[in-house]
Amino acid sequence: MNFQLRIWRQPNRKSPGKLVDYEVRDISPNTSFLEMLDILNENLLRAGKEPIAFDSDCREGICGTCSLTVNGEAHGPDHPGAVCELYMRKFRDGATITVEPFRVGSFPIVKDLVIDRSALDRIVQAGGFISARAGSAPEANSVTVPKHHADLAMEAAACIGCGACAAACPNGSAMLFTSAKVSHLALLPQGHPERESRVLKMVQVMDAEGFGNCTNTYECEAVCPAEISASFIAKLNREYARARFRRSMGE
Amino acid sequence: MIVAITGIILILFVIGHLLGNLQIFIGPDWINGYSQHLRDLGPLLWAVRLFLLAAVIIHIWVTIQLAIENRRARPEAYMDKQYVKATFASRHMVMSGLIVLVFIIYHLAHFTVRVTDNRFTLLRADPLGHYDVYSMMVYGFQNYLVSGFYVLGLFLLALHLSHGSSSFFQSLGLNDKKLTPRLALGGRIFTWLLFAGYTSIPVAILLGLIKPAQQL
Amino acid sequence: MIGTFDAKIPPGPLAQKWRSHLDHSRLVSPNNRRKFEIIVVGSGLAGGSAAATLGELGYRVRCFCFQDSARRAHSIAAQGGINAAKNYQNDGDSIYRLFYDTIKGGDFRSREANVYRLAEIANNIIDQCVAQGVPFAREYSGYLANRSFGGAQVSRTFYARGQTGQQLLLGCYQALCRQIAAGTVQMFPQTEMLDLVIVDGQAKGIVTRNLRSGKIDRHAADTVVLATGGYGNVFYLSTNARGCNVTATYRAYKRGALFANPSFTQIHPTCIPVSGEHQSKLTLMSESLRNDGRVWVPKRKEDREKAPGEIPETDRDYYLERKYPSYGNLAPRDISSRAAKEVCDEGRGVGPGGRGVYLDFADAIKRLGEDRIRERYGNLFEVYEKITGEDAYKVPMRIYPAVHYTMGGLWVDYDLMNNVPGLFVIGEANFSDHGANRLGASALMQGLADGYFVLPNTLPNYLAGQTGKRPSPGAPEFQEAEENVQARVEKLLRVNGTRSLDSFHRELGLLLWEKCGMSRHEKGLREALQKIPELREQFWRDVRVPGNEEDFNQSLERAGRVADFLEFAELMCMDALERDESAGAHFREEHQTPDGEALRDDERHAAVFAWEFQGDGQLPKLQREPLHFETVHLTQRSYK
Structure with missing residues (x-):
C-alpha cells in the first residue's frame, strides 16, 4: 500500500x-x-x-x-x-x-510529535493515592469490597494515562483522567479516609495546570483507549459537591 | 455546576412559558386571562422577572468565563480535527446561546415592551384595561419575517437545549453509565417537543388557523 | 575483584532464615535516615516500590527513569497475575509449596534461601496492595478471588482482569507520587543512567543523560539501587517494550559488578507470530488460551500453504497431545516453545515465513458454543484481530514463541547487594529468584517483594556504616565517568556511516535467536561468538546516528543501547556455552533425555555462573557460586 x-x-x-x-x-x-x-x-x-x-x-x-x-x-x-x-x-x-x-x-x-504530559503526574501527586505505609497493611481479606464496586473501581483504574481525553476534548479538559483516579479510589473502602481531601486537591491542581472545563460533549470517552466511561465524570462532580458540602459543614 | 443550576431554572421557565402560550389554541379568553393573571401578581411578577434575569446573567457570565479558559487550554488549534462523538450542538453551545440571547432581547422588545410593532398600540384593551394578548400574538406572527425569525430563534434554542437539557444531569453528578444515554435521548425528545410546541403557534397563525379576536 | 563474592545466606533452618536475619541486621535510626541519599534507577514494580518505601522511611531518594513518567515502566504490561500462598481456597497451599513450585520451576538453579523468603513475603504483598487500593478481582461475597495459573495445582494467583501488572504498578506509582509530593523522593523522568561511579571500591553515584536536553549530570549518593528490568530486547524482537535495555546493568558490569546467568532467557510459547520485516515488537497472548485451544501443524510440509480448513483432520499433527499425552496442550512454557520450534524447523510451520503453529478453537467452540469462548477470551480474540486482521472464531489463531523475560541479571547476595559494596540490584535486573526458568505470576511477586519488603530491611546493613562517606560530585571518579559518557556519545555521533541502527539491532537479534534462543548447541554458540564481534566492529564503522547531542535525539539514545547489546550478546553466548548442561529455559541440544527433555548436570553445574569483566577485548572471568540444597530434593522434571 x-x-x-x-x-x-x-x-x-x-x-x-x-x-x-x-x-x-x-x-x-x-x-x-x-x-x-x-x-x-x-x-x-x-x-x-x-x-x-x-x-x-x-x-x-x-x-x-x-x-x-x-x-x-x-x-x-x-x-x-x-x-x-x-x-x-x-x-x-x-x-x-x-x-x-x-x-x-x-x-x-x-x-515534532512528542509532548510533555507531566501535568498528569502532578494531578496524581496532588492526592491520587491511598496513604498506606508498607508494613502497616492489615490482612487482605479483613475488609470486604462488594464485587460490583471492585469491578467498577477496576473499570476506572484501567486508565493508561495517555492524555487522549484532553487531546480530543474541544475544551482541552482533563476531567476524564482525573475522574478515573478519583472514582477508582472513592469506590473502595480503603480510599475513604482521604476521600474529600483527595478530590478537592486533585481538582484544584487540574485547574491550576490550565486544562479546560468539561461541557459534557463525551468526546473523551469516544477516543479513550481504555474505554473509561464519562459517567466517572459525573461521579467526580458528585464527589466534588459532596466534599465541598461536607467541608462547608465543618466535617 | 452554576451553569447547570441556572440552566435548570431557565429550562423550567421555558416549559412554563410554553404551557401558557399554548392556551392560544383554546381561545382568546384563556390566554388573555392568563396574561392578566400574571400581571395581577404585581411585585411578585417583578420578583420572578428579576430572578430570571439574574439566572440569565449568571448563566452567561459564568459560561463566557469558562469558554475563555477553554480557549486558553488549547492555544494552538488542530490543523485537522474530526469529532467522533461530540455533537454539533454540544460543541457550539456558546454560539447558539448568544444567538438565543439576541432572540430573547428581540422577543421581549416585541411582546413585553412592545416597541417593535406600532400596530400593537392600535389594539384596544378591554373595559378593565386588560391587554388583548391573543390578538397581539396573531398580528405579530402574521408577518412572515417575524415568524421566520422566531422559528430560527427557537431552532437555536432547541439546539442549545438538546445538549443542555441532559447535560446538567452529568454536571450535577446525577447519572451513571446506564442512565446517561437514556437521559441524552430523553433530553433530545423533550427538546424537540418543546420546539414543536412553540413553533406550532406562528405556523398555525400563518396558516390562518387562528384569527385575530378584533380588527385594527 | 571488587568486594566479596559471598552469598551471605543466614544460618539456621530455612523457614527461620529471614526472621533471624532481620533480628540481627543493623538499623538506621529515623533521625539519621534523612542524612542518607539513595539513588534508585528504574520506576517499575521493583524501583517504584523501593523508591516509595525508602522515601516513606525518611531517606532522601532520587529516582530515575527513561520513560516520560514513572507510570510507564514495562511492568505495566504484565497480564496474568501475582502469586501468594494465602490458601484462601483451602486447597492445600502453603508457603513451602509456593517455595517448592518456584524452585522446581526454576529447574533447581536458584538459591533455596532467597526463594523461600520470596514465598514468605508474597502474602504481605497482597495485603499491601489491597491497602493501596489495587482493584483485585473479587467474589460476590466481597472476598478476594483466585485462579490457577501456569499449570500450578492450587489456585493461588491474584489478578485484576488481564491487567494485573498495570494495577500493581499504578499502586506503587501512586505511592511514589505521594512521596514526591511529600518531598522525600525527587523524580527524574526521561533521564538515563549511562555509568556507575565507584569511589574507594563502593558504588557512590551515577552519571546520567537527560534525554530531553541532552545534558549529562553527575549524581552522588550513599548507595545506588538498580531496578532497570530485563534485557530481552537484545533479541530485537521480544514482548518487551521498545525502550527496555541492558545499559544500566551492563555499565555496572563494566565497572566490576558480577553478571550472573546471562544466558537464562525465557521464551513464551503463545505470542502472535512475526508478519514481516517491518515488525517492531511481538505481542503476548495470555497462556490461558491453551486451556481450550488445540495446537497443531500439518503432517506434511506440502500442506503448509493450504488454508487450515482445507486440511482434513487426518492430515493434522496435534504434536503436543501426541508427545505429552497427560499434559497435552498445557505442557510448560519451555517445553511447548521448543516443540513449536521443532515442527517449524521441519518445514511444517504455517503463516508468513513458516514460523507459526495453529492454536485452534474449533473443537472448543463446538463443545461450549461461541458465546462461552467469547466470554472467556473475548478481549484476546479482539487483540488478535486488531493485529492480524483475522477472526479467530472462524480460522485458527497462529502463534509462535517469543522472548519474554530474562532470569539472568546482576549477581546479588542475600541482602540483594552486588559484590560491589553499595550497589543493590532488585527486580528483573538481578538474577536471584527464578533460577533457569520463571513460573507464571512470579515476576510481579519478586519485583514487589524486593522493593516493598526486602530492600528497605537489608539496605541499613550497608548504610549503617556509611555516615559521612558520601563523596562530592566533584570527585575525580565522577569526572572520569562523565568524560567517559561524553566521549561515548560523541563517538556514536561521529561514526556517521550509512546503516541504520535498527538494521544492526535486527541482525544481532536474528543471530541470537538462531544460535542462543530456544535451543542452543556448542557449534552454533561458537559461530555466534565469532560473528558478534564482527557485527560490532561494523557497527562502529558504519552506523548512522543523525542529529546532535544537545537535543532531544531518539536515535542517539537508542544507539547507546544497541551498542551495549552488541557487547552483552557476547557475554550471553559465552555463558550459554560454558553451561554445558540443559536447565529450564537453557536447552543445550547435546544434553537431552532420549525423549528430548532437558538433562541437567547437577554434579558439575548446580551453580550460579557469575561473570567478571576483565577489560575490553579480554575474556571475562567466570566465578561459580555453588548452590546447596538442604531442604529440597533435586528431581527430573517430567510432564509426560
Whole structure:
C-alpha cells in the first residue's frame, strides 16, 4: 500500500511548527501505524534527513506513551485502542493521512510529535493515592469490597494515562483522567479516609495546570483507549459537591 | 455546576412559558386571562422577572468565563480535527446561546415592551384595561419575517437545549453509565417537543388557523 | 575483584532464615535516615516500590527513569497475575509449596534461601496492595478471588482482569507520587543512567543523560539501587517494550559488578507470530488460551500453504497431545516453545515465513458454543484481530514463541547487594529468584517483594556504616565517568556511516535467536561468538546516528543501547556455552533425555555462573557460586 503523509514537524517548544508532506510506498497492510513511521524514518535516515520524533514504548496499548492525532482523531480512527494498536489495513490504499501531536496547552510540544504530559503526574501527586505505609497493611481479606464496586473501581483504574481525553476534548479538559483516579479510589473502602481531601486537591491542581472545563460533549470517552466511561465524570462532580458540602459543614 | 443550576431554572421557565402560550389554541379568553393573571401578581411578577434575569446573567457570565479558559487550554488549534462523538450542538453551545440571547432581547422588545410593532398600540384593551394578548400574538406572527425569525430563534434554542437539557444531569453528578444515554435521548425528545410546541403557534397563525379576536 | 563474592545466606533452618536475619541486621535510626541519599534507577514494580518505601522511611531518594513518567515502566504490561500462598481456597497451599513450585520451576538453579523468603513475603504483598487500593478481582461475597495459573495445582494467583501488572504498578506509582509530593523522593523522568561511579571500591553515584536536553549530570549518593528490568530486547524482537535495555546493568558490569546467568532467557510459547520485516515488537497472548485451544501443524510440509480448513483432520499433527499425552496442550512454557520450534524447523510451520503453529478453537467452540469462548477470551480474540486482521472464531489463531523475560541479571547476595559494596540490584535486573526458568505470576511477586519488603530491611546493613562517606560530585571518579559518557556519545555521533541502527539491532537479534534462543548447541554458540564481534566492529564503522547531542535525539539514545547489546550478546553466548548442561529455559541440544527433555548436570553445574569483566577485548572471568540444597530434593522434571 502507498500513502501520502502530512506530518507535524516542530524543532522544539519555542520554534513554530508546520505540516510537512511525505510519501511511503509498498507498506504491508499488516504493518502497524507506528511501524509505518519507523519505515518512513529509515527512509529519511538513508536520505540524510532527520527522522521524525514520536513517542512509543510497549506498542501493545497499555503503557500510554504513544500520543498521535491521526486524521484529526486522538489515537486515529480505530477506537477503542491506542495508536500503537492501529494497523495500516484500516486505511485506503493511496490515502492522505495527517499526523499531529496531542494539542493541549498543558502538554507542551517537546519536538515534532512528542509532548510533555507531566501535568498528569502532578494531578496524581496532588492526592491520587491511598496513604498506606508498607508494613502497616492489615490482612487482605479483613475488609470486604462488594464485587460490583471492585469491578467498577477496576473499570476506572484501567486508565493508561495517555492524555487522549484532553487531546480530543474541544475544551482541552482533563476531567476524564482525573475522574478515573478519583472514582477508582472513592469506590473502595480503603480510599475513604482521604476521600474529600483527595478530590478537592486533585481538582484544584487540574485547574491550576490550565486544562479546560468539561461541557459534557463525551468526546473523551469516544477516543479513550481504555474505554473509561464519562459517567466517572459525573461521579467526580458528585464527589466534588459532596466534599465541598461536607467541608462547608465543618466535617 | 452554576451553569447547570441556572440552566435548570431557565429550562423550567421555558416549559412554563410554553404551557401558557399554548392556551392560544383554546381561545382568546384563556390566554388573555392568563396574561392578566400574571400581571395581577404585581411585585411578585417583578420578583420572578428579576430572578430570571439574574439566572440569565449568571448563566452567561459564568459560561463566557469558562469558554475563555477553554480557549486558553488549547492555544494552538488542530490543523485537522474530526469529532467522533461530540455533537454539533454540544460543541457550539456558546454560539447558539448568544444567538438565543439576541432572540430573547428581540422577543421581549416585541411582546413585553412592545416597541417593535406600532400596530400593537392600535389594539384596544378591554373595559378593565386588560391587554388583548391573543390578538397581539396573531398580528405579530402574521408577518412572515417575524415568524421566520422566531422559528430560527427557537431552532437555536432547541439546539442549545438538546445538549443542555441532559447535560446538567452529568454536571450535577446525577447519572451513571446506564442512565446517561437514556437521559441524552430523553433530553433530545423533550427538546424537540418543546420546539414543536412553540413553533406550532406562528405556523398555525400563518396558516390562518387562528384569527385575530378584533380588527385594527 | 571488587568486594566479596559471598552469598551471605543466614544460618539456621530455612523457614527461620529471614526472621533471624532481620533480628540481627543493623538499623538506621529515623533521625539519621534523612542524612542518607539513595539513588534508585528504574520506576517499575521493583524501583517504584523501593523508591516509595525508602522515601516513606525518611531517606532522601532520587529516582530515575527513561520513560516520560514513572507510570510507564514495562511492568505495566504484565497480564496474568501475582502469586501468594494465602490458601484462601483451602486447597492445600502453603508457603513451602509456593517455595517448592518456584524452585522446581526454576529447574533447581536458584538459591533455596532467597526463594523461600520470596514465598514468605508474597502474602504481605497482597495485603499491601489491597491497602493501596489495587482493584483485585473479587467474589460476590466481597472476598478476594483466585485462579490457577501456569499449570500450578492450587489456585493461588491474584489478578485484576488481564491487567494485573498495570494495577500493581499504578499502586506503587501512586505511592511514589505521594512521596514526591511529600518531598522525600525527587523524580527524574526521561533521564538515563549511562555509568556507575565507584569511589574507594563502593558504588557512590551515577552519571546520567537527560534525554530531553541532552545534558549529562553527575549524581552522588550513599548507595545506588538498580531496578532497570530485563534485557530481552537484545533479541530485537521480544514482548518487551521498545525502550527496555541492558545499559544500566551492563555499565555496572563494566565497572566490576558480577553478571550472573546471562544466558537464562525465557521464551513464551503463545505470542502472535512475526508478519514481516517491518515488525517492531511481538505481542503476548495470555497462556490461558491453551486451556481450550488445540495446537497443531500439518503432517506434511506440502500442506503448509493450504488454508487450515482445507486440511482434513487426518492430515493434522496435534504434536503436543501426541508427545505429552497427560499434559497435552498445557505442557510448560519451555517445553511447548521448543516443540513449536521443532515442527517449524521441519518445514511444517504455517503463516508468513513458516514460523507459526495453529492454536485452534474449533473443537472448543463446538463443545461450549461461541458465546462461552467469547466470554472467556473475548478481549484476546479482539487483540488478535486488531493485529492480524483475522477472526479467530472462524480460522485458527497462529502463534509462535517469543522472548519474554530474562532470569539472568546482576549477581546479588542475600541482602540483594552486588559484590560491589553499595550497589543493590532488585527486580528483573538481578538474577536471584527464578533460577533457569520463571513460573507464571512470579515476576510481579519478586519485583514487589524486593522493593516493598526486602530492600528497605537489608539496605541499613550497608548504610549503617556509611555516615559521612558520601563523596562530592566533584570527585575525580565522577569526572572520569562523565568524560567517559561524553566521549561515548560523541563517538556514536561521529561514526556517521550509512546503516541504520535498527538494521544492526535486527541482525544481532536474528543471530541470537538462531544460535542462543530456544535451543542452543556448542557449534552454533561458537559461530555466534565469532560473528558478534564482527557485527560490532561494523557497527562502529558504519552506523548512522543523525542529529546532535544537545537535543532531544531518539536515535542517539537508542544507539547507546544497541551498542551495549552488541557487547552483552557476547557475554550471553559465552555463558550459554560454558553451561554445558540443559536447565529450564537453557536447552543445550547435546544434553537431552532420549525423549528430548532437558538433562541437567547437577554434579558439575548446580551453580550460579557469575561473570567478571576483565577489560575490553579480554575474556571475562567466570566465578561459580555453588548452590546447596538442604531442604529440597533435586528431581527430573517430567510432564509426560
